[in-house]
Amino acid sequence: MKFARIVTPWDMAFLVPVILYALAMMMAALLSLPSLTLGGWLLSLFAVVGFAAAGIFRVPIARQSGVPLPGLAVAVLSASDLIQRPLLLIGLFTFGIFVSYLYIIRVPLFSLYAGGVSALGAGGYVLTLLAFDGGPAGFLAYPLAAASYLLVVLLIEFARQKGRWNGEGQSSFGIKAISWVRLVRVWLLITALSGILHLAKMTLVSSHLTNPQSVINVLLIVGSAMVLVLLAVRDNLKSVTRRLEGLVEASLALPWEEKGRVDSLVQEFAQEAANAESTEIRSKRPGRAEIGARISLGTGQDQYLVVRRAIAASAFTEGDQRVVDALAHIGSEVSRVKESVDGLRLRASTDSLTGLPNYGSFQESLRAINDNRGYAEAIAVLFIDLDNFKKLNDRHGHATGDFALKEVAQRLVNTLRPTDVVARVGGDEFIIVLTELTSLRQAKSIAERIVENCGARVVFGEVAFQPSISVGLAFSAHREIDLERLIEDADRTMLAAKKSRKQGGPGSGGSVSISSHRSSQVNDSVVRAIESDGLTVFFQPIVSIVEDTIWAFEALVRYTDPEIGPISPASLIEKAKRLGLLDELTRQVILKALTAARGFAEIDSRVNCVTVNVEAKQILPARMGGFLETLPELFPELTLCLELNERSLSVVSNELRCQADHLRDLGIMIALDDYGSENSSVGALVRMPMDILKIDRSLIDDLADIRQLEVLRALQGFGDTLDYALVVEGVESPDTGALLQSVGVRSAQGFYYGVPASAEATAERLHRHGNAAVVPDERITAGALAEAETEAAGA
Template sequence: MRRGVDCAAAKSLWDTMMKIKFQASFNEFHIDNDFGVSYRGQELTLYPKELAVLSYLVQHAGELVSKEELIESVWNGAPTSDESIARCISVIKSRLRKANPGADALIKTEYGRGYRFVGALSHKSSCLCEESFQALIDASPDFVALKDGEGRWQVVNQAGIDLYDLEGKPWQNKTDLELAALSSPDHLESFQACIASDEIAWHAGKPTRSTEKVQSAAHGPRIFEVIKSPLFHEDGSRRMLIILGRDVTEKTLAEEQLRLSAQVLLNSREAVVITDADNNILSVNRAFTEVTGYIAEEVIGKNPRILSSGRQSKEFYHALWHQLEIEGSWRGEIWNRNKNGRIYPEWLDISMVRDQNGLVTHHIAIFSDITQRKETEQQLEFLAYHDPLTRLPNRLLLRDRFDKAAAASARNETMAALLFLDLDQFKNVNDTLGHEIGDQLLLGVAERLSNCVRDTDTISRLGGDEFVILLPELQEISTASTVAQKILEHLSNPFDIGGHILNTSFSIGIGLYPDDGTDFDTLLKLADAAMYYAKDCGRNTYRFYTEQMNIHAMERMQLQNNLHQALKQQEFVLHYQPQFDLASGQMIGVEALIRWKSPELGLVPPAKFIPAAEDCGLIVPIGEWVLREACRQNRLWQDAGHEPFAVAVNLSALQFRRGDIVETIIDVLAETRLEPAWLELELTESILIQNVDYVLGVIKKLKKIGIRLSIDDFGTGYSSLTYLKRFAVDKLKVDQSFVRNMTVDPDDAAIVHSVIQLGHSLKLKIVAEGVETRDQAEYLLHEGCDQVQGYLYSHPVPADEITKFLKETELLSKTTD
């Protein structure tokens, strides 16, 4: 079937086509209004309106084109601002200049008049021979049709034939309704819409645009953007209607998707930032302002680094950008700073957008302030390991800390203890006064418990009225009983809860690691059993899991109680062990050693009661008594006319850590009238290495007074030569454990030799303790030791024995003279 058209109709259609089809070349640019603009084969990015403006200017090269012409040709007469046209021209010139510097000068702006393209066209194609017309429109993927003044179809291209399934059907000279009868029933609505839009174009008398839907046989419903251009005879009667339709289904759907996406981004609860390839901000949404405090005008054109908190390092950002380049996206947690300076955590997701050539065009960042989420996570994590009421560790955290304590005890050969505590008669409080009062009581109990343990101990609430205390790194079993007794004493004072005076007590069961059990569940079970045994014994008491431990703990507690009485009843006495100059054999001082004469226990050795005194804190008042008694006795010897000598007194670490030790010593010296030169204080190595600055300050004050200082049991702990030099002590005492075997053990002999040499190099006197044999004395003399003390010379003896010795020595001296 012929699909041609008479010359007049073809000419009219061609004149219209010229507005659509145009090609030209200039300055190595090529323009095709179907395919765009390229420079040396590289495509320039222009939007349709920008391409249409450039095409029109090039078509009219050398001519002045007014704004009104551009509006009519490009915008189809729709109201358009001067600013929109100027912006369009500016973009075109920018793209030309970027491709070929200086090419923007091809478009001249004649202000108030219009625009002129001044380039020389090397090739221009804007006309076709009539014989090629049908081939031209058939080659177009767009729908092209020509109707006469009566609405009958005269020309249609292959795209139109396929769209309406008209292949092989007598469509020419048929109206839309007649074609509807030839086509599928699905097309009836489309043909009816065509008739209506045709009339709109005829009545408008100029090209009109519309959007029409067509049911395609091959592709289903399609959306077309349609331009209808009416042509009239000179007398005004209808001549031809040229119809151009472009399938914009995908474009429309994409634009709709973009609109929806834009709306989603605009109203998203997550902040969105879009930047260009150089990471300059192009757009932000409302959530961005809510999160950062910055409005769009304050950040557009700036780099997102204005939000940087400074918490992340350069290496962090380097890794972020590296992953972004490699994988095209990055997501993770980051810290940023808002406009008010608040630093907040955010969850950030960054993506790169690339063009068809793989070049980065944009970055899209989506983030949200996760402060509340982090706080919730921290709270949930806290609640997972803590009791919500008392905020003490729960069973889970207690188990973890027990495992760590058990591992440490295994390494260090120490013990650990679990104290299972049950609040006696707590159920009665809840039942009579209510759970609110009960909760307040539990909080008060938890606070008092915290005052009964060390920082390294763990107090846990298992629930209800049950608490468990973990005591790690125990040297002695008695420490557990000391803590238990302390808890019972602290709980003996009544609580005032809401005006109610409540008396409480604990039943406490104690299980020991590793003696009673080596795993948490076993030891907790045994401590629980011991707790019930404590309840059976009358409550308000504690029991160890085994009776043997109970006996030992009770003995220890009895010992501590007896120590309190001994201090009040003055049951302590001092014995003195003489110290001799090894070369001359002359007594040059004594060491004061405490003894306890208990009416019930007899003479108790220091090794048994000193640790107990340290555990219960009595070592401080006992130590002060020793200091005062030793100074008093030394003054008595001097007043009796004996040659002055120094008395050495041991200071415990607990005494030394007290803030008033210097004042105490000054007061004792003043009270006893003893010159500071005749008092020597023996310090252990452990004192020297704890809180060095404080220790150094105390020692400087003591030295300034004139007191002598020695390091006791040297070599058994940790010593630094720097410490020895800084502390400026007077003597080193070689521990008796080395002296005892030095004549038979090469290692001990080497240690004794080294200590003597070290001390002499620092100009210190060396005292050897525990000398019991003549061979030991001779060995020490050979090594250059200065002073000795030990059973070879004298056991520790009462003061009157020293007095007797002094008199005998003085008498012997006179007789010899």
């Protein structure tokens, strides 16, 4: 049978006695029927129908499908007049539950087992009610009866499943999978239904609204069943919604995942959408206890996405099968497209003859190696040319020439280390990047080994020849600014090696010519700037657009090297970070900014706040925490604000939050910078304590779009509620300022209020215009604005 279950010997040890008990209870009920009147027969028939209808609705107490779903039909027992005949009542209840489970799981054997387990629980329920009937503690009957039912059902299933309710793939002992909140909710629901049904029956009987009393029981049982059926319909709608959400989420997520994660994500979505106990992708078809669908993940063979449920769970439906089919199809299509894209990308970046990377791929690799190497890590570029290749082609044909190229390519690969890169960049030209070098001597040694290995004799059919190569070597001790110069130097020295050979240089195997290429000066320049305290700080005003006044300045680092000119702020900070000098750079910027701000406050005491950009982890005690804690005492008349870039707040630890709160207690403000950029999330607003939220200029690039204004209005509302100030960056016109003010924004920053300027120029502005937000007689020219935008982009 398609939706059958796997039964182990341990399961049989429980199934057999429980099924025998269920059959015994149903037989006892059948034997009791002849003694009943016609009304009793009708009441019994309606009771079975009501129990069957009500038994369809079961309530989950855990996410794992292996944990049983207790039913609410047991509460209907409290309204039955047959409660004084417990064997007959429990037998009828067993019949009803058997019918409902036969509809749910469609397997007679397991339906009998489910009826037996429910009957055992119902026995505890009925006996508890009878024990308290008419006693002084009668109010305890229903909660205790409900608890008895749940306890019996859960204990039987817990023992059958060997105590594996631990929520870890059901492979270890424990009960972590159970939600105690859900369990208590089910207990309260059964208790409340029991009491309500019993009270309704007693009320109707005592008021003589209906006669005979058996009709009241029928109405109550059938009515309760209908209510529970409606709840079951709602539960079915939830199941449909779960499947639909799983398909939508898979359709949105899978195309953007890495190829190697598609299989695991398909399994996760299938397990959630089909409410399965476990999921796997395998070569074997689905078995009797499973459903599945064929899936192709680019492995060259068809596999199957297979899901399964535990014995106590509902049978898989056709809807479950369809959702598994759909997810398998989505996964197959995503894998096929990714494989096609990977193939196109490989062909676009690979030389078809040798299989080596081509020149475009080589350039990407060289950039990545140069950008990510340590300050003391050297590299070398080798430009290689196969000597007399044209003669070889002309004399022996292109097949021989192609073989020679492939043989040299393979010898290059065999000679190099795993971290080195080799590419074919022309007809008979190759280029290599040697990485992780410590000296020029090491690079020269590898180059000479390449010449020696490539010069070994080659035999192709009846043709035998000895390849000869010329190698140009350009060594780089530090990171490069202009990588093309490094390549050109290697090419130039290779040509020098060929010229040397023609003039009587080495004639066997090839030769190596070494370039004296000048290493990049940027790293050295950054080191000198920081060690000599040669950095400059510029200031840009932050204004109140309500009062048209400046209330703070943002400090921005600048540096111009005497030889190579200005170094962009982004490059300056990135190189300082890679050189391990970012904390020292930040200390210097903060001290320079506070010193200048002290002068600004002496000119206009209303401007006494300065903001400085830092990475989040820099404020920790192990980094700059101790230094920052001394600043409020050194500059008591000023307020320092640390702007934490949101990109550095992807993970906010408890230590980071506590340190931020500690600095705020000392009087240092915390700002979240660049909110609204591509890395932003709502979570950042609540993870980190802050005083100021700075909105990135990308959020106001089109204020004609009403949605942008509404987002700003909402963020200002959050700020008012959570007690932080909102500052919008990138304001370049009075119209933008007016629109911001119309939605409640009170603070802004941008070129309209002033471009970044030196401390001297900023002091001059304060002398002439005070803390006025806009200087009317100083217009920003188009050239100045373009320059300022370029600086902002670099920062």
